[in-house]
Amino acid sequence: MLFLASCARPQQSTTIEFWGLGREGEVVAELIPQFTKETGIRVDVQQIPWTAAHEKILTAHVGGSLPDALQVGNSWMSELVTIGAIVPLEPTLVPREDYFGGIWDTNVIGGTLYGIPWYVDTRLLFYRTDMIPNPPRTWSEWMAVMEKLRRENPSRDFYPIVMPTNEWPQPVILALQRGAVLVDDDARAHFDDPRFIEGFSFYVDMFRRGYAPAVSNTQVANIYQQFGEGQFAMWITGPWDVGNLRTRLTAEQQKSWSTAPLPAPDGTPYPGVAIAGGSSLVVSKRSEKQEAAKKFIAFLSRPEIQSRFYELTGDLPARKSAWRAIEGDRELAAFGRQLDRTVALPRLPEAENIVNAVAEHGQLTVRGQYTPRQAAQALDKKVDAMLEKRRWVLARSPVPSPHAGGERVRVRGDARREERPLTLALSPHAGRGDCRPEARP
Amino acid sequence: MKPQSRAALLFLTPGMALIALFFILPVIAGFFLSLTDFDLYSIGDAANTRFVGAKNYASLLDNPLFWRALTNTLYFSFVGGPLTIAVALAAALLLNAKLARFKALFRTIYFAPVVTTIVGVAIVWKYVYHPRVGLLNRMLDAIGIQGPDWLGDPRWAMPALILLAVWRGFGYATVIFLAGLQNVPEELYEAAKIDGAGEWKQFWHVTLPQLGPTFVFVGIITAIGFLQVFAEPYVMTPDGGPLNATLTIVMLMYREGFRWWNMGYAAAVAFILFAMVLLATLANTLIRRTR
Numbered sequence: 001m002l003f004l005a006s007c008a009r010p011q012q013s014t015t016i017e018f019w020g021l022g023r024e025g026e027v028v029a030e031l032i033p034q035f036t037k038e039t040g041i042r043v044d045v046q047q048i049p050w051t052a053a054h055e056k057i058l059t060a061h062v063g064g065s066l067p068d069a070l071q072v073g074n075s076w077m078s079e080l081v082t083i084g085a086i087v088p089l090e091p092t093l094v095p096r097e098d099y100f101g102g103i104w105d106t107n108v109i110g111g112t113l114y115g116i117p118w119y120v121d122t123r124l125l126f127y128r129t130d131m132i133p134n135p136p137r138t139w140s141e142w143m144a145v146m147e148k149l150r151r152e153n154p155s156r157d158f159y160p161i162v163m164p165t166n167e168w169p170q171p172v173i174l175a176l177q178r179g180a181v182l183v184d185d186d187a188r189a190h191f192d193d194p195r196f197i198e199g200f201s202f203y204v205d206m207f208r209r210g211y212a213p214a215v216s217n218t219q220v221a222n223i224y225q226q227f228g229e230g231q232f233a234m235w236i237t238g239p240w241d242v243g244n245l246r247t248r249l250t251a252e253q254q255k256s257w258s259t260a261p262l263p264a265p266d267g268t269p270y271p272g273v274a275i276a277g278g279s280s281l282v283v284s285k286r287s288e289k290q291e292a293a294k295k296f297i298a299f300l301s302r303p304e305i306q307s308r309f310y311e312l313t314g315d316l317p318a319r320k321s322a323w324r325a326i327e328g329d330r331e332l333a334a335f336g337r338q339l340d341r342t343v344a345l346p347r348l349p350e351a352e353n354i355v356n357a358v359a360e361h362g363q364l365t366v367r368g369q370y371t372p373r374q375a376a377q378a379l380d381k382k383v384d385a386m387l388e389k390r391r392w393v394l395a396r397s398p399v400p401s402p403h404a405g406g407e408r409v410r411v412r413g414d415a416r417r418e419e420r421p422l423t424l425a426l427s428p429h430a431g432r433g434d435c436r437p438e439a440r441p
Numbered sequence: 442m443k444p445q446s447r448a449a450l451l452f453l454t455p456g457m458a459l460i461a462l463f464f465i466l467p468v469i470a471g472f473f474l475s476l477t478d479f480d481l482y483s484i485g486d487a488a489n490t491r492f493v494g495a496k497n498y499a500s501l502l503d504n505p506l507f508w509r510a511l512t513n514t515l516y517f518s519f520v521g522g523p524l525t526i527a528v529a530l531a532a533a534l535l536l537n538a539k540l541a542r543f544k545a546l547f548r549t550i551y552f553a554p555v556v557t558t559i560v561g562v563a564i565v566w567k568y569v570y571h572p573r574v575g576l577l578n579r580m581l582d583a584i585g586i587q588g589p590d591w592l593g594d595p596r597w598a599m600p601a602l603i604l605l606a607v608w609r610g611f612g613y614a615t616v617i618f619l620a621g622l623q624n625v626p627e628e629l630y631e632a633a634k635i636d637g638a639g640e641w642k643q644f645w646h647v648t649l650p651q652l653g654p655t656f657v658f659v660g661i662i663t664a665i666g667f668l669q670v671f672a673e674p675y676v677m678t679p680d681g682g683p684l685n686a687t688l689t690i691v692m693l694m695y696r697e698g699f700r701w702w703n704m705g706y707a708a709a710v711a712f713i714l715f716a717m718v719l720l721a722t723l724a725n726t727l728i729r730r731t732r
Contacts, residue, residue, distance in 0.1 A: 054700070055699045055700070058484075058699075058702065059699075061484070079481060082481050082484075082485045083481055083484040083485045084484075084485045084486075166680065215593070216683055349481045349482075349702075353701050385500075389478060389480060389482060389489075390482070392491070393482050393489055396489075
């Protein structure tokens with residue numbers, strides 16, 4: 001008996017450090033006792049607020065004080081690989097086929113796996129069921145719906161759609177739907193290209209035709225209340241706002257909204273693509289307890305732990321087998337369909353800077369300072385300058401392709417795009433750090 | 442060497458060593474950093490760093506965002522600085538008046554914002570500036586003026602921040618002015634009164650000249666504080682506010698350095714700011730000397 005007892009806890013003294021971000025960092029503590037019971041490994045959790053996380057992780061790397069394992073926004077992955085902060089993970093750690101493809105790809109940099117998706121998100125269409133009985137499935141249906149809503153209600157207190165002009169996901173998603181490449185393998189910008197310009201013009205048109213108000217998210221006083229009262233009919237946002245709407249709208253208002261996957265450009269398969277977001281779990285290079293850290297990641301990735309995590313946080317599980325609990329939820333189930341159609345942003349350390357430049361130029365175009373074509377040319381110039389360093393580094397020592405996986409992803413059903421690699425990746429951070437509307441009182 | 446000098450040197454050494462280690466050395470390192478393209482790739486592998494000479498400075502001058510930040514910072518400083526000094530002087534005069542009651546209480550009230558943490562201040566002021574339910578617009582409403590969306594409108598975001606900064610900073614200058622006022626010899630006022638000077642003339646010919654050195658000190662401290670403005674725009678209008686209306690030099694430096702990790706570029710921004718602060722300080726001292 002004694003012998004058995006000592007075998008059950010072989011590494012009694014091992015303690016690993018784990019950094020969790022925001023609410024997830026708080027909730028993960030509840031899952032740890034079971035892990036410690038099973039493995040004898042203790043986990044010391046530190047919670048980092050989302051707003052400070054990115055800076056804190058990079059400075060911690062420089063200062064040599066990263067924890068053994070940590071949660072990161074999956075759009076930060078290529079940055080962390082570039083600075084050598086995290087180690088490759090064995091693909092056998094978890095069954096890959098149980099994960100959404102677009103999300104998995106964001107964790108693969110140059111053919112090597114560096115992170116395991118923890119939870120996922122993406123953006124899709126939130127709409128008012130009383131104003132839009134059937135959500136649009138194509139861009140032309142989408143335009144027609146907005147035109148009709150505008151005609152029926154010309155008042156400036158109402159808009160068919162809200163797209164805050166300082167959020168980058170909307171213009172970037174529309175351009176990616178049209179097949180835009182943004183940046184190629186040689187770190188050259190590709191904005192002055194019909195595919196980008198078409199998507200970008202579609203975005204700008206919604207403002208020019210008066211379907212969307214040209215306001216930033218700090219100018220929208222209370223987006224939930226306005227949506228609940230029907231001051232706008234559509235909104236492109238992520239799963240976190242399902243919870244926000246459910247807690248903030250009155251019981252009566254709850255009946256009149258739902259979610260749907262994004263419409264697709266005419267002639268392309270429905271739903272249209274969105275960008276893959278969410279958080280991943282990674283192991284730091286300086287950790288001396290990498291094996292224990294990997295065990296912890298494998299534990300958090302188990303389907304039953306994923307389901308439990310979903311119950312605790314409302315975050316969408318990365319593993320499809322943990323989605324059974326969600327299938328009955330109409331609003332969240334739409335995310336499951338959208339997640340099967342996600343693409344990754346270029347996996348470059350500069351990606352976030354680039355997409356922010358897109359939003360900035362979108363804002364200038366909406367305000368009439370540029371035509372879409374001029375905005376695209378200005379973006380080419382700006383982004384090419386940003387990537388000058390990367391081209392120099394590439395020329396010195398070939399770095400893995402930014403279109404991760406080594407595999408070149410192509411968008412189905414678009415013959416014109418057949419020749420070019422499409423950058424697929426999803427950025428969970430997209431919805432979080434930068435673009436998630438601040439919680440409002 | 443005289444024994445006294447040796448003793449003085451001995452006592453000065455620890456202080457000088459600390460200043461050299463933690464101030465002069467980093468400044469020199471920062472200057473060299475500003476001549477390189479140190480960034481994320483350099484953190485991964487130091488060999489990925491190039492010496493680029495003045496290129497960071499040149500591309501800064503070519504960056505419209507830099508000029509935007511510079512204009513915003515100067516706007517903030519040239520409006521906010523003098524306003525702070527004027528409000529502080531007025532408050533100090535009131536506190537110093539012989540008729541004033543509850544001086545200690547008012548002194549505490551004026552000084553309280555200086556020691557209140559900016560994050561708490563920001564939460565309260567965000568409510569004050571709220572376009573619909575904010576205190577400020579409610580008050581404007583009561584007198585029949587429709588207030589703007591203070592933090593959301595590119596024209597009003599900066600004035601809103603200036604108001605906040607003046608409120609937050611004038612208490613410090615008030616305390617210094619108060620000390621200066623209490624040092625003005627009473628005899629000077631008596632002499633002025635005998636010569637038939639009224640309140641205004643006493644203020645102009647006695648109080649102001651006597652406060653000269655205080656003005657230089659307050660001017661320099663305020664100018665440095667305002668040119669380096671960061672906390673107010675960072676907490677009130679993250680990301681530079683509407684159309685970058687509240688992007689300041691330090692915010693630009695923070696964004697380039699800690700958001701995009703272009704450390705070399707950010708160091709160049711820091712040195713330009715350093716030059717600006719140096720100029721402002723020299724100008725303040727010169728103005729005083731020529732008087």
